[in-house]
Amino acid sequence: MTAIASINPGLILILGALPIPLLPQAIRRLYLLALPALGFAAVYQLEPGTLVTMEAFGMTLELLQVDRLSLVWGYIFNIAAFLGFLFAWHDRDAVQQISAMIYAGAAIAAVFAGDLVTLFIYWELTGISSVFLIWASRTDAAYRCGMRYLLIQVSSGVILLSGTVAWYMLTGSIDFTHIGVDSLAGKLILLAFGIKCAFPLLHNWLQDSYPEATVTGTVILSAFTTKLAVYALARGFAGTEVLIYIGAVMAIFPVFYALIENDLRRLLAYALNNQLGFMVVGVGVGTELALNGTAAQAFSHILYKGLLFMTMGAVLFRTGTCKASELGGLFKSMPWTAGFCIIGAASMAFPLFAGFVSKSMIITAVAVEHHSMIWGALLFASVGVFLTCGLKLPYFTFFGQDSGHRVKEAPWNMLAAMGLTAFLCVFIGCYPAVLYDILPYPVDYKPYTSYHVIQQLQIMMFTALAFVILLTFRIFPTDSKSTNLDSDWFYRKAGPWAAKRLLGALGAMGKSIESALTQATTNTITVIKRHHGPEGMMAKTLHLSSMVVWVVAFLAFILLMDFVRGL
Amino acid sequence: MSEERERKTDGRRSWLDDPKTVRKIVLALFVLCGVLFFADGFYEKHSHFGVEDVFGFYALYGFVMCVVLVIGAKLMRAFLMRGEDYYDRDR
Known part of the structure; x- marks a missing residue:
């Protein structure tokens, strides 16, 4: 085994990030592209079945564990990092460059982690390094948003750690294999994965934070965290039935939000959430076809969602806004970006594009297992995501009402990154065998049958038809400046409100307890003063004669008692 | 104008x-x-469910679901829509 074959490829990016600030700008840019390229080469020469372990603290840490599942994520994470850095070529901010590189490296390293403790370390590192991409916006809103993001990401790690401890107590092993939800440990670990995977009600950090990150930061963010969580679910919870239902809910409800969202990067974050739902359903079904579908979907999703985030990033970079209500008619100024956006939109579902050959695998896997309701839900979700990302997003940005923005086309590096990503989307759509060859299980699936192609085209074109009709009759929701309440309302409004009320109530209670105590003390002092004070009865000097009377009375009492006892 | x-x-x-x-x-x-x-x-259809054999099923499904989605989302707006500065107001 060569030396390079025994180190975790993620470390190439993590350690490689350290000298970044020392390099002059011109070299640095090439270096940033070279690292993921090197990382890709390192992943490429890994053999499935490789295992590198280390003994520490009486446990066996599996620093590098390679199988066909982890390789898929290893490839696509390096590709995503390369494309992301190409997109950010113009950016000179060393903080973003280092944090993005460590973040990508940590995600890759986590994929090749063979045990839960190693996974935990990289899991936390992805959270901590990525928050700088949000803070790099350097606004007050981004700062506060980053704090919320960090809190949730770190919580996910802490829950993962407690689940790991419980799992170790239960099984005596920290090996990251199938875990399942039967034990408390399994439930904790599922919750930790679920937070990062943006399960319903745990999802809102995603839509909250991604639109606050920088132009390039969002592109990087969109690729790693959630897909790492999908990978972790696929490894630990394949075939867990509850995931089918969680995934279905996840695929449906975000599209409603996406449809009424004005901030287009937030719209994409909702759509991303919906696409994760498909993958979670695939993990829940757990058959070879379904898991292949999940892996394929993660691969192509990273590409086309990254492409869409890139186009919106380019729009934001040039126009300074990403709000549908402030955009429109941009295809005249940014024709190339518009074209790439349409390719990204088509890549979600159209035949000859990446999404078609991967998403349909999951839907077919669901149909094969006869989950009719889930199948209907996923079809609905694919209609929804095409309507929002494929029609609403390009229409309101590049066509529709002209907003009057007259800007330059995106810089060459952004165009190159978008072009390359668009090429990959089309390439995979036309030659799915390239993708199918790297999937975890042997693929016996033909995407291009006349039935598949026609049913998909029917769905898409009739969705487009409905869009045009709804738009013509002004039924389609207009873009208006607004915030839509989501589950973050609970911790951004209800929580602080309740805390304020609770603290207020506690304060009032404290005050009343304090005044009651003061009152009681005053009363006691008054009573004592009355009896023992200068005028008090107990402080009086008594006459000798009255003393004698009392003594006689006392003796008489004792005598009487003695007499009574003797009876 | x-x-x-x-x-x-x-x-x-x-x-x-x-x-x-x-x-x-x-x-x-x-x-x-x-x-x-x-x-x-x-x-020839290779359907898994009976409903798929309905003539033009996918076309109708796509169209109807799209309308349902849009109307549903519009109704949602009535409950969920707030001003753009909603979260900044108390600050």
Whole structure:
């Protein structure tokens, strides 16, 4: 085994990030592209079945564990990092460059982690390094948003750690294999994965934070965290039935939000959430076809969602806004970006594009297992995501009402990154065998049958038809400046409100307890003063004669008692 | 008004601004949808569920679901929509 074959490829990016600030700008840019390229080469020469372990603290840490599942994520994470850095070529901010590189490296390293403790370390590192991409916006809103993001990401790690401890107590092993939800440990670990995977009600950090990150930061963010969580679910919870239902809910409800969202990067974050739902359903079904579908979907999703985030990033970079209500008619100024956006939109579902050959695998896997309701839900979700990302997003940005923005086309590096990503989307759509060859299980699936192609085209074109009709009759929701309440309302409004009320109530209670105590003390002092004070009865000097009377009375009492006892 | 609009767009009109082109595109979409709908009669379905055998099922499903989604989302707005500065108001 060569030396390079025994180190975790993620470390190439993590350690490689350290000298970044020392390099002059011109070299640095090439270096940033070279690292993921090197990382890709390192992943490429890994053999499935490789295992590198280390003994520490009486446990066996599996620093590098390679199988066909982890390789898929290893490839696509390096590709995503390369494309992301190409997109950010113009950016000179060393903080973003280092944090993005460590973040990508940590995600890759986590994929090749063979045990839960190693996974935990990289899991936390992805959270901590990525928050700088949000803070790099350097606004007050981004700062506060980053704090919320960090809190949730770190919580996910802490829950993962407690689940790991419980799992170790239960099984005596920290090996990251199938875990399942039967034990408390399994439930904790599922919750930790679920937070990062943006399960319903745990999802809102995603839509909250991604639109606050920088132009390039969002592109990087969109690729790693959630897909790492999908990978972790696929490894630990394949075939867990509850995931089918969680995934279905996840695929449906975000599209409603996406449809009424004005901030287009937030719209994409909702759509991303919906696409994760498909993958979670695939993990829940757990058959070879379904898991292949999940892996394929993660691969192509990273590409086309990254492409869409890139186009919106380019729009934001040039126009300074990403709000549908402030955009429109941009295809005249940014024709190339518009074209790439349409390719990204088509890549979600159209035949000859990446999404078609991967998403349909999951839907077919669901149909094969006869989950009719889930199948209907996923079809609905694919209609929804095409309507929002494929029609609403390009229409309101590049066509529709002209907003009057007259800007330059995106810089060459952004165009190159978008072009390359668009090429990959089309390439995979036309030659799915390239993708199918790297999937975890042997693929016996033909995407291009006349039935598949026609049913998909029917769905898409009739969705487009409905869009045009709804738009013509002004039924389609207009873009208006607004915030839509989501589950973050609970911790951004209800929580602080309740805390304020609770603290207020506690304060009032404290005050009343304090005044009651003061009152009681005053009363006691008054009573004592009355009896023992200068005028008090107990402080009086008594006459000798009255003393004698009392003594006689006392003796008489004792005598009487003695007499009574003797009876 | 149209003059002002012309000035705002600094006179750069494109073929896509022409209502005639838009009408042509919409017409093309209608024709394509019609062709796809009736294509259902000309190939063999490998369905998993009975409902898939309904003529033009996927077309109808796509259209109906799209309408349901839009109306649902509009209703949701009534409950969920707040001003853009909603979270910043108390600050």
